[in-house]
Amino acid sequence: MASLRLSPSLDALVDALAQLPGFGPRSAQRAAFHLLQDPKRLERLERALAGVRENVRRCKKCRVFCESELCPICSDETRDKSLLCVVESVADELALDASLAWPGLYFVLSGRLNPIDGIGPEEIGLTALVDRIEADVAAGILREVVVATSYTPEGDATAYYLIAAVKKRYPHLRITRLARGLPSGLEIEYTDLSTIAGAVYARRDA
């Protein structure tokens, strides 16, 4: 990457921006120059980062990002508290909730199990989730846990671990995964083979 070592501060900003997903060294440099073009832009981003650092925390119950002890979803009295959906990330929760298909609550894991990289149940919050399920079962409010992890090897491993842990402790609690199948609006020709295979195995009566 072209760099004249014009300014160590500028280099540090380019390096920090280059760590963001979607940015490489080149686009990070372009973004840094864009910010430098106008001091107001720079200050706006700096203030926004400070605001997030000071105000944003994790919801005590579902671990989504929020600004109070409980997030707007967990404190929403119209939500069906007997349904718990387990997702891999805050982004997944936002996408699911935007689909308007889920009337229940959530629990956000920190990604997926990955034993090779030393990422176990404790690291992704599965232990905290099992504690929550235990408390909800004890309080008699839980009917179903939907494991909404992705259909990837790591997402599958995470789902299997959780399903096994729940079935062992609470054999009568309903535990499901999201349906696997063809995405809407995509021709079969352009769908990957593993998705097509999954849709064939999970075919249903019309």
Add this chain to the structure above:
Amino acid sequence: MASLRLSPSLDALVDALAQLPGFGPRSAQRAAFHLLQDPKRLERLERALAGVRENVRRCKKCRVFCESELCPICSDETRDKSLLCVVESVADELALDASLAWPGLYFVLSGRLNPIDGIGPEEIGLTALVDRIEADVAAGILREVVVATSYTPEGDATAYYLIAAVKKRYPHLRITRLARGLPSGLEIEYTDLSTIAGAVYARRDA
């Protein structure tokens, strides 16, 4: 874009990131979540922005970003001070200098002339450039000005303005533009028609 209005601070950060070139609302959200995943990332970017705000300024002579009155290029005694290259942006200067083809100095404009949007010679620094050329000519150190603006309508307009201004004042000063032609490593089939036409008109004896 999926948003649960979980946190006004988080929304403000996503909005600020979405202003960066290369980012849209979706990638800005992904970047914000990535930063929130680890407080160290957030603080690193915040510190980097503060560092830039406090330390980076424009070189007094060429207007590139730097941390002292004169940038490393302008204070480099081995540079040929009789050659001045005028570029549209700091990024263009970095790219030109990385090519190792330019032994002289630079002057960075703030973009290109665009009368329709009210961007005139004053706004992009052409007036300051003409002042600098005047001083360099008076001091007897300037031999050639290369106008390295892009071959776009606005880049052409900027070049024509500058060339006319210089020729009127200093008819004996050499003023050039970068060669127009085929880029290296690209087949003609994939080159845009205006570039091909430019290369034909500027063809030279082999």
